[in-house]
Amino acid sequence: MHILLADDHAMVRDGLVPFLERVGPDVTVIEAASLDEALTRGVGCSDLALAILDLYMPGMDRLAGLDRFKAAFPSVPVLILSGSTKPDDAFAAIEAGAAGYIPKTMRGETIIGVLRLVLSGEKYVPPFLFEHRDMVRGTAEQAEPSLPPGSPIALLTPRERDILNQIVDGAPNKVIARALDLQEVTVKAHLRNMFRKLGVANRTEAARIALMAGISGNKASSGRPV
Structure with missing residues (x-):
């Protein structure tokens, strides 16, 4: 399985590749520094499973580049990567057909979870979009994004x-126990x-x-009751 990572900054690619390789045991990362290079390298790959495209790299022309890539690879889900956390950028990317929007400030462990989610056929909406929606609705006092109606998380x-x-961050039971000041057996019960x-x-x-x-x-907060 190949994942295409296209970003014009080599340092960004170097930082992300180790996490992308942990998405699965058979993952190979293909790197590109522009949209044109991404298109060329994608053509030569028979099992391209996912593409990650930087919003502002050469050739993207914002989301026009996303349209070009999707036209060339209609069955490949695309995640937009960006240093921007502007709600308008994220909304526009998802509305244009991106499978999700990843801010460059996102933790590597969380990125692994996002990629696995998208590879399973789902979309990823960054939490700051929920927060923006709550602010628009006058509910910015909510500390966490609103849950979808009927979400089991509300239980x-x-x-x-x-x-x-902690699980979303990839933490094992021992790490969770230390972070929340719990016994490991209590974590297992929860x-x-x-x-x-x-x-x-x-x-x-x-x-x-x-x-x-x-x-x-x-x-997570260690001040909550067990």
Whole structure:
């Protein structure tokens, strides 16, 4: 399986490649520094599974480049990568057909989860879009993005939500226990309850539901009750 990473900054590519390679055991990353190079390299790849395109690299012309890429590879999901966290940029990218929008400030562990989500056929909406929506609605006091109607995450306790955030970050039980000042056996008990409420069988499925709800991890607090 090949993932195409196109960004005109070599340092950005160097920083992302190790995380992209962890998405799966058979992942090979193809690098490009412009849209034209991405198109050329994509043509030579028979099993291109995902493309990540920088919004402002040469040839993109903002989202006109996304249209060009999708016309050439209609079955390949595309994630837009950008240093911008402007809601207008993210909204425009998703409305133009991108499978998701990744800010360059996103943690590497979270990016792994996002890529797995998109490879499973889902879309990823960054949490700051939910926050922007809440501000527009006059509910900026909400600390977390609104959940979709009927979301099973609403059934979780505050502590289970803390643990879910840690799972999205890829933390194992020992790390979660240290971060939340819990015993590891307590973490395991919370996980069993969480999986039951979410209707999932494992951590990967739980993280997938969290990402679909706009939860990006790194929001845990050790001051909540067990």
